[in-house]
Amino acid sequence: xxxxxxxxxxxxxxxxxxxxxxxxxxxxxxxxxxxxxxxxxxxxxxxxxxxxxxxxxxxxxxxxxxxxxxxxxxxxxxxxxxxxxxxxxxxxxxxxxxxxxxxxxxxxxxxxxxxxxxxxxxxxxxxxxxxxxxxxxxxxxxxxxxxxxxxxxxxxxxxxxxxxxxxxxxxxxxxxxxxxxxxxxxxxxxxxxxxxxxxxxxxxxxxxxxxxxxxxxxxxxxxxxxxxxxxxxxxxxxxxxxxxxxxxxxxxxxxxxxxxxxxxxxxxxxxxxxxxxxxxxxxxxxxxxxxxxxxxxxxxxxxxxxxxxxxxxxxxxxxxxxxxxxxxxxxxxxxxxxx
Amino acid sequence: xxxxxxxxxxxxxxxxxxxxxxxxxxxxxxxxxxxxxxxxxxxxxxxxxxxxxxxxxxxxxxxxxxxxxxxxxxxxxxxxxxxxxxxxxxxxxxxxxxxxxxxxxxxxxxxxxxxxxxxxxxxxxxxxxxxxxxxxxxxxxxxxxxxxxxxxxxxxxxxxxxxxxxxxxxxxxxxxxxxxxxxxxxxxxxxxxxxxxxxxxxxxxxxxxxxxxxxxxxxxxxxxxxxxxxxxxxxxxxxxxxxxxxxxxxxxxxxxxxxxxxxxxxxxxxxxxxxxxxxxxxxxxxxxxxxxxxxxxxxxxxxxxxxxxxxxxxxxxxxxxxxxxx
Ligand SMILES: Cc1ncc(C[n+]2csc(CCOP(=O)(O)OP(=O)(O)O)c2C)c(N)n1
Ligand SMILES: [Mg+2]
Numbered sequence: 001x002x003x004x005x006x007x008x009x010x011x012x013x014x015x016x017x018x019x020x021x022x023x024x025x026x027x028x029x030x031x032x033x034x035x036x037x038x039x040x041x042x043x044x045x046x047x048x049x050x051x052x053x054x055x056x057x058x059x060x061x062x063x064x065x066x067x068x069x070x071x072x073x074x075x076x077x078x079x080x081x082x083x084x085x086x087x088x089x090x091x092x093x094x095x096x097x098x099x100x101x102x103x104x105x106x107x108x109x110x111x112x113x114x115x116x117x118x119x120x121x122x123x124x125x126x127x128x129x130x131x132x133x134x135x136x137x138x139x140x141x142x143x144x145x146x147x148x149x150x151x152x153x154x155x156x157x158x159x160x161x162x163x164x165x166x167x168x169x170x171x172x173x174x175x176x177x178x179x180x181x182x183x184x185x186x187x188x189x190x191x192x193x194x195x196x197x198x199x200x201x202x203x204x205x206x207x208x209x210x211x212x213x214x215x216x217x218x219x220x221x222x223x224x225x226x227x228x229x230x231x232x233x234x235x236x237x238x239x240x241x242x243x244x245x246x247x248x249x250x251x252x253x254x255x256x257x258x259x260x261x262x263x264x265x266x267x268x269x270x271x272x273x274x275x276x277x278x279x280x281x282x283x284x285x286x287x288x289x290x291x292x293x294x295x296x297x298x299x300x301x302x303x304x305x306x307x308x309x310x311x312x313x314x315x316x317x318x319x320x321x322x323x324x325x326x327x328x329x330x331x332x333x334x335x336x337x338x339x
Numbered sequence: 340x341x342x343x344x345x346x347x348x349x350x351x352x353x354x355x356x357x358x359x360x361x362x363x364x365x366x367x368x369x370x371x372x373x374x375x376x377x378x379x380x381x382x383x384x385x386x387x388x389x390x391x392x393x394x395x396x397x398x399x400x401x402x403x404x405x406x407x408x409x410x411x412x413x414x415x416x417x418x419x420x421x422x423x424x425x426x427x428x429x430x431x432x433x434x435x436x437x438x439x440x441x442x443x444x445x446x447x448x449x450x451x452x453x454x455x456x457x458x459x460x461x462x463x464x465x466x467x468x469x470x471x472x473x474x475x476x477x478x479x480x481x482x483x484x485x486x487x488x489x490x491x492x493x494x495x496x497x498x499x500x501x502x503x504x505x506x507x508x509x510x511x512x513x514x515x516x517x518x519x520x521x522x523x524x525x526x527x528x529x530x531x532x533x534x535x536x537x538x539x540x541x542x543x544x545x546x547x548x549x550x551x552x553x554x555x556x557x558x559x560x561x562x563x564x565x566x567x568x569x570x571x572x573x574x575x576x577x578x579x580x581x582x583x584x585x586x587x588x589x590x591x592x593x594x595x596x597x598x599x600x601x602x603x604x605x606x607x608x609x610x611x612x613x614x615x616x617x618x619x620x621x622x623x624x625x626x627x628x629x630x631x632x633x634x635x636x637x638x639x640x641x642x643x644x645x646x647x648x649x650x651x652x653x654x655x656x657x658x659x660x661x662x663x664x665x
Contacts, residue, residue, distance in 0.1 A: 078412070080408075109445070110445075111443060111444050111445040111447070112445025112446070113445070114442060114443050114444070114445045115443040115444060115445065119443040119444070121443070121444035121445065121447050121448065122447070123444070123447040123448060128408070128411060128448070129440065129443075129444060129448070131435075131436070132435075133431060133435045133436075136404075136431055136432070136435055136436060137404075137436070138404070139400065139401050139402075139403070139404025139405050139407070139408065139432065140404050140405075140407050140408035140411070140436060141408060142401070142404070142405045142408060143404065143405040143406060143407055143408015143409040143410070143411065143412075144408045144409065144411065144412050145408075146405055146408070146409050146414075147408070147409040147412045147413065147414050150364070150390070150409070150414060151413075151414075157408075169400065170400045170401060170404065170431070170432075173398040173400055173401030173404075174401050174404065174405075176396060176398065176401070177395070177396070177398060177401050177402065177405060180396065335446065336441050336442050336444075336445065336446040337441070337442055337480050337481055338441075338481065338483070338505050339441065339449050339451075339503075339504035339505050
């Protein structure tokens, strides 16, 4: 599977020439990837200081998948995520302060401190939540897609999940329903090659995960998930088709996580070597995209430096905000169990 | 009042609510073209069309999860489980998603969905088709659990369930679908969480719901022949439980028997008993008696099936034990 990654080539005409992407949007996509990277690095530090508890799954290495995909959406589209949801939440435009405060278990968090790292929600961004049961949220995405169709709206739903989730029964149940009923939903499998410590080859009889959708005769493809432009391109196309023809697509984004499965898992160890991780870091989506934007003159090094500075401030402020926010009041323990 | 079958009463409830609110739809196995595995949805496809009465593949977790997503953005799904034995396949969706989304989103989303279908034994269906699921679902905060015993209660409560903004687990009974009862002609709803005194008496309180309510009413007739006046309380809603109604009856009769089809271990009946012990202990003249299904999977053989389930003589014996009149 290692051979499938495409190397970014310095083409004469920039690759985004046919993608209807303004310079401002390109810069914003880069900025979002960088924000996620720095935010997650800081989350790791705060976890080390016990400011963040529980399971904490970082998105470092996979930024291009979420950013490219969500950049291709409209504001009225729906987004579902797994427990590895910080990056998706940031890409959806959620307030970094609210996300960090959620990690800190504070009342100002995006889920009022009731969800934590794995359960970020923001109704105002149609961010339908992060879910902790592997594969368990996939059918929910068919539900919002069903609702769009039922009410005659042309909103599209996208659903992120890992390659290990594609072994769950409910993933297959949902693909069948989505194909059978032609629901406007895009399944985005982030194949980072491991489900915790189990390599995809040891868990799935089929290594081309996108081909699982062939059982349901669904449009499907694999894409280089380390390439934000490719992500944007394929999701845009799938979303357009979902909007026009109300048809689902299954996309396998081939990517890699540079950190451990969660904060309690080392970067390398029993299941993968240091060499493998270092090798994969050569396809880091962020410097790759920076080089491309620099070469095309869309970005300058000065702009990147400035951006780093701004992001540093945003992340600092988020930590400060989270630190100084109140915990949920004791009475809130009993709120929202029922409507 | 019209006299109609339980299944017709449920059908009326769904049709009336679908007339009222275009966001309500019915989805499940065999609900549309086949007219319902137990004919609860008879005529609904013809009346509402295939957009709103939807046949699914056999994919309980899939369409329960679909219902949850649809409910999160404003639809009001009625999900029919052909029986709750198969609804168990959707427990992950119901427990981990439907019951928790409101809480873990800090109140941003709600899941106004009804999941309904028959629970409990019918006749000779064996171990995998004869389970009562109320304590399994009632254990989970975030779910409402309803188990009506009469056509009128079924209709009024199903209408409330469909209008409720929470996820409601609605349990029916294969054996009760054909039972007839009086149902008001005019529109009405029955509030969730309000029990009903199905028979007034002074000597003993018997708590029972769904199909067991009818076993208990027959037992109460038997007991009357011996001069024992049983008060029969039907909580109708399992969660939230109408504790007040049960307690006030026990305070009057000083004796309590709980009858349920489900297994005895960690059952809803044990919860009822706990509430009575902790809040009306001084009123009890005897320990609370329980009649449950036996603590075994359901056997196929008809003679053993009968032994497994609560029946009139088991209820009569439990009451007499409670009254020390054995
Ligand atoms: C149903 C279920 N089983 C097991 C777990 C524990 N678990 C959490 S994440 C994970 C690995 C999932 O891998 P994948 O789907 O590839 O996503 P990734 O973590 O790589 O993003 C496991 C086993 C769980 N949360 N849910
Ligand atoms: Mg994985």
